[in-house]
Amino acid sequence: MPELPEVQTICDELKPYVINKRIVGVKVFRPKCIGYPSKYSFVKNIKNKIIKQLQRKGKYLILNLSDAAALIIHLRLSGKLLLFKEDEHILPKYERVRFYLSNKKILSFVEPRVLGRIYLIKDNNVPDVLKGLKTLGLEPIDKNFNFQYLSQKIKKRTATIKTLLLNQTIAAGVGNIYSDEALFLAGIHPLRQANTLSQCEIKKLTKALKHVIASGIKSKGTTVSDYLRPNGSEGTYQFQSFVFAREGQPCRICQTPIEFAKIQNRRTRFCPNCQKLTTVNY
DNA sequence: CTTGTGTCCTGTAGGC
DNA sequence: TGCCTACAGGACACAA
Numbered sequence: 001m002p003e004l005p006e007v008q009t010i011c012d013e014l015k016p017y018v019i020n021k022r023i024v025g026v027k028v029f030r031p032k033c034i035g036y037p038s039k040y041s042f043v044k045n046i047k048n049k050i051i052k053q054l055q056r057k058g059k060y061l062i063l064n065l066s067d068a069a070a071l072i073i074h075l076r077l078s079g080k081l082l083l084f085k086e087d088e089h090i091l092p093k094y095e096r097v098r099f100y101l102s103n104k105k106i107l108s109f110v111e112p113r114v115l116g117r118i119y120l121i122k123d124n125n126v127p128d129v130l131k132g133l134k135t136l137g138l139e140p141i142d143k144n145f146n147f148q149y150l151s152q153k154i155k156k157r158t159a160t161i162k163t164l165l166l167n168q169t170i171a172a173g174v175g176n177i178y179s180d181e182a183l184f185l186a187g188i189h190p191l192r193q194a195n196t197l198s199q200c201e202i203k204k205l206t207k208a209l210k211h212v213i214a215s216g217i218k219s220k221g222t223t224v225s226d227y228l229r230p231n232g233s234e235g236t237y238q239f240q241s242f243v244f245a246r247e248g249q250p251c252r253i254c255q256t257p258i259e260f261a262k263i264q265n266r267r268t269r270f271c272p273n274c275q276k277l278t279t280v281n282y
Numbered sequence: 283c284t285t286g287t288g289t290c291c292t293g294t295a296g297g298c
Numbered sequence: 299t300g301c302c303t304a305c306a307g308g309a310c311a312c313a314a
Contacts (some may be wrong), residue, residue: 001307006314076289077307094293114291115308130284158287168309176307225306264286266307267311 002075003059004139004151004173005216006235007228010081011056015256017083017105018051018063033096035074035117036127042120045069049213051101057111058136059171062231072130073109074118078226079116082108112226136172140182140209141217145171147203154194154202161197161205162190162263172211177237177244180269182208184242189275190268191261215240 002010010128026046031039046069053064061081063071073081084090086104097109111120119130126134137153139146153170154161165171166178174182183190185208187272188201197205221235224245228234238245242252247260247269256273 003308074308076309078293112291112293113306129310157284163285166308264307265288267305 001175001177002079002221002227003175003178003216004056004141004213005178005219005237006221007056007059007061007075007173008217009229009235010075011054011221014081014083014107015054017103017230018101018107019054020052021105022050022102023065023099024047024048024102027098028096029098029162030096030111032112032114033111033116033118033122035129036119036121037270042118045122046099046120047069056173057133058139058168059134059175068123069122070121070124071146072121072133074117075111076113076115078113078116079109079111080228081230082110083229083230084108085129093124132168137167137169140174140206140213145200145210145255146205147206150206150209151199151202154197157192157194160190160263161192161194162189162266162268164194165209166266173213174209176266176268177224178209178212178216180244181212181241184208184271184275185211188274189277190263190270191277196254241267243271245269259267 008233023046026043028034030037034042049065049069049105051063052066055062056175059097061073065071086106092108092110094112094113095108099107138149154164157164162179165174173189186188186204188205216237219235219237224238235237246258248257251258251271251274254273256271258269259272260269
């Protein structure tokens with residue numbers, strides 16, 4: 001599932017191939033994947049736009065286009081952006097949208113589960129269907145994401161800390177993988193109520209979030225099922241993860257088997273020994 | 283405002 | 299073999 005490090009990797013690796021290239025054509029195989037506007041307007045308005053800039057905000061990838069337009073892509077669970085040459089005649093399975101670029105490259109939006117979306121906006125007018133982009137909180141790698149920030153966001157909340165880490169208005173770009181990893185590094189059980197965390201624990205969690213996101217970027221993301229980089233290669237963070245996708249395997253610190261719990265209908269992995277459910281006061 | 287639950291989607295895995 | 303169900307989960311709508 002693409003989170004901040006995965007989307008950052010995609011952004012970085014697409015850049016050299018798409019900046020200042022013109023979108024000469026587009027094919028929409030699955031109109032559902034166009035979140036805004038209609039398929040008709042999307043196809044009509046995107047043609048001949050030039051990709052001026054690429055950036056990432058939270059888990060959103062933003063392609064700034066000529067004529068004050070922007071293409072915004074959210075990969076959700078299983079979305080990929082693959083890049084290949086026109087003359088390679090590659091037809092990826094589950095390809096939903098395909099962009100033809102002026103350098104004879106094809107940018108392919110592949111999304112088996114059809115939850116990912118592509119939006120085309122104009123003059124910075126963000127439609128309601130994209131309001132998550134406007135309400136993003138700080139990203140853990142932001143220098144302003146510090147103890148004060150996180151503490152103020154969570155200290156009075158009764159929800160579990162895991163739930164709040166997945167909340168994009170609190171920690172933009174964090175998803176299931178990196179929230180589990182950060183909670184492990186901070187020694188905090190994912191089911192802890194946020195308002196029971198000590199100052200020390202929130203400080204540890206702040207540091208852990210910054211660390212796992214930065215490590216994820218260095219590793220070019222985590223490949224466990226769907227995520228691939230634009231050239232089809234895999235990320236490597238999964239080889240260093242402490243808990244993610246390791247249920248049943250021994251904890252790398254204490255050998256206790258990693259467990260999982262369902263939190264907000266999400267599978268959450270943790271070490272029952274390193275991450276105690278009881279409040280710890282320092 | 284906050285919290286928890288249901289929904290969108292479809293391929294895959296496991297049960298029988 | 300083949301049908302069925304549960305599951306994966308990010309974001310959002312909605313109810314309480």
